[in-house]
Amino acid sequence: MAAHSKKDEAGQVERVRRKKPSNIRAAPQAVGKGQGVEQPLVPPSLTSEDPLNRPEEALGQALCLLQDEEWERKTEGLRLVRALAEHHAEVLLPELHYVTTAVIAEVKNLRSIVSRDAITTMAHLFTHLQREMDSEVEGAARTLLHKAGETSLFIRQGVELALGTLVHHCSPGRVLQGLLAGGLRHRNPVCRAATSQSLLMLLQVVGVSHVLTGKKTFASEIIPAVSTLAFDAAQEVRTHARAALRYLGSHKKAESAVEKFVHLKDQSARSSQTQSCSQWWRTGTTSEEVDEAAAPPSSCKRLFLRVLVSEVTQFLGVLWGGGVSARWETHRPCGIGTSQSTSWECPAPKQALQSL
Missing domain, CATH: 1.25.40 (Serine Threonine Protein Phosphatase 5, Tetratricopeptide repeat)
Structure with missing residues (x-):
């Protein structure tokens, strides 16, 4: 019996260890004191591309493929750009601005496969070229953040990856x-x-x-x-x-x-x-x-509504012209001057339709 009880206790301890989370988040009070904070962020990992035999020719080929209308050829051009950034940066750097501009244009592509491939290519450029990409950061960040608003989870995950590499390496x-x-x-x-x-x-x-x-x-x-x-x-x-x-x-x-x-x-x-x-x-x-x-204070909201009603009513008065008058009473909100009524001239519906 003693042997069985020892085995049961050992099994319970082992199960508790398994259930223990590997990454424990600190309480907000501990975070404020700098205790129990998570470990420093690790840059996102990317898939590796194979080196190219003729990188100079591949650069021109990549630019030509990115201008093609076929999406398969565009993805092949993006693959060449990723390989150049990873293994042949000295060939890519002289034409970096033109290449980056072409890749950013493909990020806006309506075909999701091409857009996601271009977003991944931007992540490779940030990772392998690092601060050489500083001059292209503003345009790339603007495009990526705009792309983050899309409903496709496929695209949003790619944007999160690209922004992570942007923050870590530039x-x-x-x-x-x-x-x-x-x-x-x-x-x-x-x-x-x-x-x-x-x-x-x-x-x-x-x-x-x-x-x-x-x-x-x-x-x-x-x-x-x-x-x-x-x-x-x-x-x-x-x-x-x-x-x-x-x-x-x-x-x-x-x-x-x-x-x-x-x-x-x-x-x-x-x-x-x-x-x-x-x-x-x-x-x-x-x-x-x-x-x-x-x-915002409620008085500001009332003032905004008052201005909005005034603009709409004046617009309708100009559109319809003269006619039977209908009095519209408005008052200043509390705390903003004294109460004052204002009237606008609005035509009857039948006369307004006849005048059009």
Whole structure:
């Protein structure tokens, strides 16, 4: 019996070890103190291409194939570009701008196979040429972030791979400029989420101490951008941005940097945002009061609606012309001047139709 009980206990211990996760995420309180943080990011891995026998001829052939209308020939040209970037960089560098422009054009291709192949080719260029691609970062980042808004998971996974290689292998300053220009004010929330995730990855690659104690231009651009995305309407965007703020909070100069670089018109909004950042750093949660402070006042909403109604009514009055008048009463919202009524002349429907 004793032997059986020992075997059962050993089996239970083994099962517990199996169930134990390999990557334990730290609690937000531990993240704020710099404890239990995940290991540094590892650059994405790519499939390898075979070397080419005649790389000089392959370069011209690749450019010709990329201009062809057949998608099979386009994919063959992209394969040649990947092989040149991996094994024959000295041949590709003199024509790098023309090659990159051709590949970016294929990223916008409507055929998903060609577009995904071009996105993978951009990842190879970033990985193997690294800072030689700095001059092409802004255009590539803008195109990739726009492509991240597509519904196809096949394309979005490729974009995530390409943005990861971009962040890891190119100059941080150029990467930051490209991300801010291409996705910070994008209308699609999915594109803004990709931007927020890339900014978080950039902070992890560069390091908090380098951001806050290095060049002021980098900190003065990335901290306001992350603070803006932290109040975005989309939850996925806010999640990555607030994770970036918690990551910044592991440094003692983080709060003073936010007060220095985040310029707000309203001093109360500045203080509420700073307090909310400190709350994220300590607990990883936000209060409902912070979200309400970030929302626009109700008086601004009423003023906006009043202006909108005024513009629409005036447009209808110009379109229909004279006719039977209908009085439309509007009042100023509370706290914005005194109450004042205004009327517009609107024709009757029958007369309006007859006049057209």
